[in-house]
Amino acid sequence: MRLDRIRNFSIIAHIDHGKSTLADRLLEATGTVALRDMQDQVLDQLDLERERGITIKAQAVRLAYTASDGITYELNLIDTPGHVDFAYEVSRSLAACEGALLVVDATQGVEAQTLANVYQAIDNHLEVIPVINKIDLANADAELVRREIEEVIGIPADDAILTSARQGIGIDLVLEAIVKRVPPPKGDPGGSLRALIFDAKYDAYRGVVVYVRIVDGRIAAGMRIRMMNNKSEFVVDEVGVFAPAMSPVDELLCGEVGYFIASIKNVRDSKVGDTVTDAAHPTTHPLPGYRAVTPMVYAGIFPVDSDDVTDLKEALQRLNLNDASLIFEPESSAALGFGFRCGFLGLLHMEIVQERLEREFNLSLITTAPTVEYRVRLRSGEVIAIDNPEMLPDASHIDAIEEPRTKATIIVPSTYVGAIMELCQERRGEFQHMDYQPGDRVALTYDLPLGEIIHDFYDQLKSRSRGYASLDYEITGFRAESLVKLDILVGGQRVDALSMIVHRDRANAHGRKLAERLRKLIPRQLFEVPIQAAIGGKIVARETVSAMRKDVLAKCYGGDITRKRKLLEKQREGKRRMKRVGNVEIPQEAFMAVLKMDEQ
Amino acid sequence: MTTARGDVGSLYLHIPFCERKCEYCDFTSVAGATGSDAYMEALCTEVRRLGERLGRLSLDTVFIGGGTPSLVDPELLAGLVATVRNTFSVAVDAEVTMEANPSSVSTGRARAWKAAGVNRISLGVQSLEADALSFLGRVHDADRALAAVGEVRAAGFTSINCDLIYAVPGLGDTRWRRTLERVVAAGPTHISCYELTVEPGTPLHTQVRRGLVKPVEGVRSMRQHRIAVEVLERAGYAQYEVSNFALPGEECRHNLVYWHNGYYAAAGVGAHGHLPAEAAAAIGLDVEAGAVSMRYWHGRGIAAYGRAVGAGLLPVAGSEPVGPGMREQERVMLGLRLREGVRIGASSLVEARALEGLGLLAVDGDRVRATARGEAVLNQVTLRLIGDQAA
Numbered sequence: 001m002r003l004d005r006i007r008n009f010s011i012i013a014h015i016d017h018g019k020s021t022l023a024d025r026l027l028e029a030t031g032t033v034a035l036r037d038m039q040d041q042v043l044d045q046l047d048l049e050r051e052r053g054i055t056i057k058a059q060a061v062r063l064a065y066t067a068s069d070g071i072t073y074e075l076n077l078i079d080t081p082g083h084v085d086f087a088y089e090v091s092r093s094l095a096a097c098e099g100a101l102l103v104v105d106a107t108q109g110v111e112a113q114t115l116a117n118v119y120q121a122i123d124n125h126l127e128v129i130p131v132i133n134k135i136d137l138a139n140a141d142a143e144l145v146r147r148e149i150e151e152v153i154g155i156p157a158d159d160a161i162l163t164s165a166r167q168g169i170g171i172d173l174v175l176e177a178i179v180k181r182v183p184p185p186k187g188d189p190g191g192s193l194r195a196l197i198f199d200a201k202y203d204a205y206r207g208v209v210v211y212v213r214i215v216d217g218r219i220a221a222g223m224r225i226r227m228m229n230n231k232s233e234f235v236v237d238e239v240g241v242f243a244p245a246m247s248p249v250d251e252l253l254c255g256e257v258g259y260f261i262a263s264i265k266n267v268r269d270s271k272v273g274d275t276v277t278d279a280a281h282p283t284t285h286p287l288p289g290y291r292a293v294t295p296m297v298y299a300g301i302f303p304v305d306s307d308d309v310t311d312l313k314e315a316l317q318r319l320n321l322n323d324a325s326l327i328f329e330p331e332s333s334a335a336l337g338f339g340f341r342c343g344f345l346g347l348l349h350m351e352i353v354q355e356r357l358e359r360e361f362n363l364s365l366i367t368t369a370p371t372v373e374y375r376v377r378l379r380s381g382e383v384i385a386i387d388n389p390e391m392l393p394d395a396s397h398i399d400a401i402e403e404p405r406t407k408a409t410i411i412v413p414s415t416y417v418g419a420i421m422e423l424c425q426e427r428r429g430e431f432q433h434m435d436y437q438p439g440d441r442v443a444l445t446y447d448l449p450l451g452e453i454i455h456d457f458y459d460q461l462k463s464r465s466r467g468y469a470s471l472d473y474e475i476t477g478f479r480a481e482s483l484v485k486l487d488i489l490v491g492g493q494r495v496d497a498l499s500m501i502v503h504r505d506r507a508n509a510h511g512r513k514l515a516e517r518l519r520k521l522i523p524r525q526l527f528e529v530p531i532q533a534a535i536g537g538k539i540v541a542r543e544t545v546s547a548m549r550k551d552v553l554a555k556c557y558g559g560d561i562t563r564k565r566k567l568l569e570k571q572r573e574g575k576r577r578m579k580r581v582g583n584v585e586i587p588q589e590a591f592m593a594v595l596k597m598d599e600q
Numbered sequence: 601m602t603t604a605r606g607d608v609g610s611l612y613l614h615i616p617f618c619e620r621k622c623e624y625c626d627f628t629s630v631a632g633a634t635g636s637d638a639y640m641e642a643l644c645t646e647v648r649r650l651g652e653r654l655g656r657l658s659l660d661t662v663f664i665g666g667g668t669p670s671l672v673d674p675e676l677l678a679g680l681v682a683t684v685r686n687t688f689s690v691a692v693d694a695e696v697t698m699e700a701n702p703s704s705v706s707t708g709r710a711r712a713w714k715a716a717g718v719n720r721i722s723l724g725v726q727s728l729e730a731d732a733l734s735f736l737g738r739v740h741d742a743d744r745a746l747a748a749v750g751e752v753r754a755a756g757f758t759s760i761n762c763d764l765i766y767a768v769p770g771l772g773d774t775r776w777r778r779t780l781e782r783v784v785a786a787g788p789t790h791i792s793c794y795e796l797t798v799e800p801g802t803p804l805h806t807q808v809r810r811g812l813v814k815p816v817e818g819v820r821s822m823r824q825h826r827i828a829v830e831v832l833e834r835a836g837y838a839q840y841e842v843s844n845f846a847l848p849g850e851e852c853r854h855n856l857v858y859w860h861n862g863y864y865a866a867a868g869v870g871a872h873g874h875l876p877a878e879a880a881a882a883i884g885l886d887v888e889a890g891a892v893s894m895r896y897w898h899g900r901g902i903a904a905y906g907r908a909v910g911a912g913l914l915p916v917a918g919s920e921p922v923g924p925g926m927r928e929q930e931r932v933m934l935g936l937r938l939r940e941g942v943r944i945g946a947s948s949l950v951e952a953r954a955l956e957g958l959g960l961l962a963v964d965g966d967r968v969r970a971t972a973r974g975e976a977v978l979n980q981v982t983l984r985l986i987g988d989q990a991a
Binding site: 526527548549550551552553559560561562564565568571572575583 | 612797818819821822842858861864866871872873874895897920926929930933934954955958960975976977978979980981982983984
């Protein structure tokens, strides 16, 4: 395909603003997917993605579109993940494109997450085409949204396209705009191969399928290629495009988007952002922008039944084949036994991994409260990284504990500004600035500790703004703070998995709340169970779960023993979801109690 | 006769008719005795068929439960007992229990039952307080209940049980104690005290769901249980099972078969049986490989029961194989209800010691029994002892 007949674009949108529906309409309108094969939201392939209405993995699909000029163009749609956890993947997907559709809900306006992604697109020099969607809804205000796009994002929106993806309105205009406004890719068709990896997925039968954008040169089966970051080399077995199913082609040329398969066993060998080159004629200049993705959030994952630890390991390895950003190493907890300390890109990533482990591998798990990575400066001058409160050295050895800080942007209707500022203050946020935006909305910028953001901040943000606030954040660095370790004792025994690092000023209040919350979560046992919170050996709070008084079936139902046994089995099912620590049975959700402390 | 069938020494027979359905009852029963002639005939047919398939079992206990067996014509009952005696070998000293409600007891009827070969009567007294009886939907009053005990005794019965219910909303501890004392004074040889439980599908359940009735809370219910233990033990009735009390030698042998995880054949609508694998196969149940025994149950419809029996079919609605693991769990679950306790395997001993440390179990060698405190949380104790693995 000639370069000037190719258009590579992605769609940027907030959750629920209609990205998937628009993508479906584009597929339909170009005949990529026959109407009868249309399943809602073709591009979201994981069940989880469909259920949550978000995209976790990037997807790419090739559309053939005959424009009004009579020429048939090759359009490559690269669907980007829609969550802050996957910001780096988004940036690489955008780097593979020359243009982006900015889809904004005509009833909702621009959200913080969208803002962050649009800025990335602008930084990557993409042509941004504003699309105002859901114009068929009664409360749509396209004019207000148009102004908002101009004033908030700072891009012209005079020629924004008005659509209703649901009703199929404006779809042709979008396709025409892609051809007319998105620039064709540039590149050197005769140069040595440079391809940008923007995603990879593991296929049990074929190995890793690598999603690439060819920047220079070409790639074809039989070529020996090299991953420039880790120097590993492979021979290409197959190249192809997504239409939307995988269809092999002879070669992928400069400017094109597609996949290749090269007997790669592990997605770690095909890292997002890496440059693929020809091993025989390697380029000397890798594409810019590669960086190793590092976890932001850490948590312990343990099987409820200790016998399942091998199954858990295998399951993590399987997920890891497809998700290089998930890291894990063995961890042993006095309370929970053997498990794994896992690192995630963010809370959503953590939830997804946990859900997939439980759902796809049928494991019953306990996930401990998430924590961030702290930098601890020891009196010896050594600096160590701590991603597990349990590993914090004794206070006498510590000179200072530094926590990761973020620049957080929150966009919220002005009515809720007070409530949100209060939340940020409670979470030790430092106010930076406040911008008024059209549509009576405010953009707040705070310096917030990452450790606070991962503890129920998002849910609080939503509940205190009736769901209207949106959030984006980026790490800015580390800063020394007065931090201490809060321990929890259940039945007089310290439960390591419940320890957390908190700010000294708030430690007592935290301890009280956590103990109170645990009292509600831990069911009555056969004996009284004290729950205590302690800082450095000093008890700061105590609650008691009183002993169970009665649990007996008085009747024996004639000879119907089956029924009695089944009632007992039902109870046992409930118990099986609990972890026995010492003599006390603690339900799974108790280990996450710290996440929901602001709930009443 | 094979050994496996020789283990079956008990028979349960179900008669579903009642004067009216009680508010709390979810046993198989219908109001009125219409159709009891045909039903009793079908029941006899099923008994005979069991005999054909199982051979002439030696029966040590027979239990005719309901429903209200006392409601049907005594001649029909006599016919049923005669059928059992003709079909099986009923031991000379066998325990033959029949359930009766005070409202359908008279000296004359009781004499007929005695003559038919019934030697133990279980009376559904439930309460002696008028408001509690009316709440429960019982048709008799306290005088009738106490009179019934006398009539049964006058007819020559020496083994008499009274069923009582506690934790009835509105019935305080004092009046519960009074009920117990008055029943004791009437002189039955056995007393069962069951907690009122709200079973799905009963009118009581509907009332609770609508908020019209508030169930008695657990702590108060447990207190009434302890009152029963205290009053009855003082009167010489030993608590030999969580809910059952008897004068020496008057324990219900049929129910002990249940609690000892024994075998029993069953006939009649809704009846549950438990047979060793070979006997289960002999009556026509599909026995899974590896099953030690089978638990099985009859359907609840009277008409369907009659049709099935008439067509020569086994009127069984469902069954469940019991493998060695489940058998062991059931043995412990049931045995823990007994004051004599139950033997446990060596692997449970550590857990048993821990429970002993909590004051919930008494451990004596390889035998454990629940303490008074353990009894209150017996489900938990059981779960701890049988481990949290599925059978």
